[in-house]
Amino acid sequence: MNKAVIYLDNAATTGILPEVVDAMIPYLKNKYANPSSVYGIARENRAVINNCRKKLAKSIGANENEIYFTSGGSESDNWAIKGVAEMYGRRSGHIITSKIEHPAVLKTCRFLEDKGIDVTYLSVDENGLIKLRELEKAIRPDTFLISVMYANNEIGTIEPIREIGGIAHSNNILFHTDAVQAYGHVPIDVSDCNIDLLSASGHKINGPKGIGFLYVREGVNIGRLIHGGGQERGIRAGTENVPAIAGLSKACEISVKTMKTRATKEIFLRDHLIDRILYEVPYTRLNGHRINRLPNNVNISFQFLQGESLLVLLDMYGICASAGSACSAGLQKPSHVLMALGLPVEIANGSIRMTLGLDNTMEEIDYVADKIKLFAQNLRELSPQYEDYRNKRV
Ligand SMILES: *Cc1c(COP(=O)(O)O)cnc(C)c1O
Secondary structure, three states, rough: OOOOEEEOOOOOOOOHHHHHHHHHHHHOOOOOOOOOOOOOHHHHEEEEHHHHOOOOOOOOOHHHHHHEEOOOOOHHHHHHHHHHHHHHHHEEEEEEEOOOOOOHHHHHHHHHHHOOOOEEEEEOOOOOOHHHHHHHHHHOOHHHHHHOOOEEOOOOEEOOHHHHHHHHHHOOOOEEOOOOOOOOOOOOOOOOOOEEEEEEEEHHOOOOOOOEEEEEOOOOOOOOOOOOOOHHOEHHHHHHHHOHHHHHHHHHHHHHHHHHHHHHHHHHHHHHHHHHHHHHHOEEOOOOOOOOOOOOOOEEEEEOHHHHHHHHHHHOEEOEEOOOOOOOOOOOOOOHHHHHHOOOHEEEEEOEEEEEOOOOOHHHHHHHHHHHHHHHHHHHHOHHHHHHHHHHHO
16 A cells, blocks of 8 residues: 555555455466366366355355355345345335445335335444344335345444344345455354355455455345356356456455454554544544444544544545545535434534554554544634534533
């Protein structure tokens, strides 16, 4: 990563590892054969795909025939939900999801609502956890799918996935989880959690962009996404992106190998950043669950200031942070996730997300905390609301 900046936006995307680039280069250069061809150099490329599929399967406790390559998280989410609706919804039926899903899930569900499928959007508590009682109550005889994300991309809350899988399983309902933020960052076992479909993406684990996968449990029928050749068992046709698959393979291998040490380091830095801001900057709130939380996620609301203004100041000092998801950043609209926590609009708009990665150091974190402390004070001094508040208090 370019050390001219302090990069704290790893939930938006991560820097590609040099080992990953090295793994890709031969397939971008001379190893260009179509893996479906019969000669030796093509069979070599076929082996790259098979090996990657094996590694991905092993990383979540699945079988290799249950892994389908896609272009990333958004495609996997779209395919999982539409593909299941096509086979099990049959133009009616009921899906349960949550209010804090990524737009790739939410907008797919809204699309299906227009096609006559009912959708329940579960609310969450003040920490972003879905309520299992509410989930159980939402189940109807025609519910065919529950789709709840593994971990939230804005506030880092990790959902009670095993419990949700248990409820889905005992009611004969399929369970899909958007694990794009969790995959490669926390251990995942699809059997243990009764997960039937799982979405993951390469560029959130220091791999290339434009590659990801969908896990589909054997026996689950999913509609064909792309008609064409026989690739991906004939349901997602198109010549495989071998360079990206070679990169994903390496990224998966490294993320599995380093998960524990990475998480330990990230949690240490994360908690230091959270503690410094909460203790040193008044009128702040941590968003997301304190414990059931992604190792790299910090999301804080600052009363009496605009998150966007704070981001602009941080950017002037080379600090890359985010107002929420990349998809809602830049817009005035408050984050749907923060609103679902029950935060007032002005608090939601006073929030920033900082997501750590491989390269961050304690020195950087202290620098960022110092700057936030200073800028929060500067911005509040310009805020009429802050002045009113202080006048009322004295
Ligand atoms: C990034 C992200 C996606 C989209 O993944 P792409 O590979 O960028 O399409 C979906 N869901 C979540 C939770 C994400 O964080």
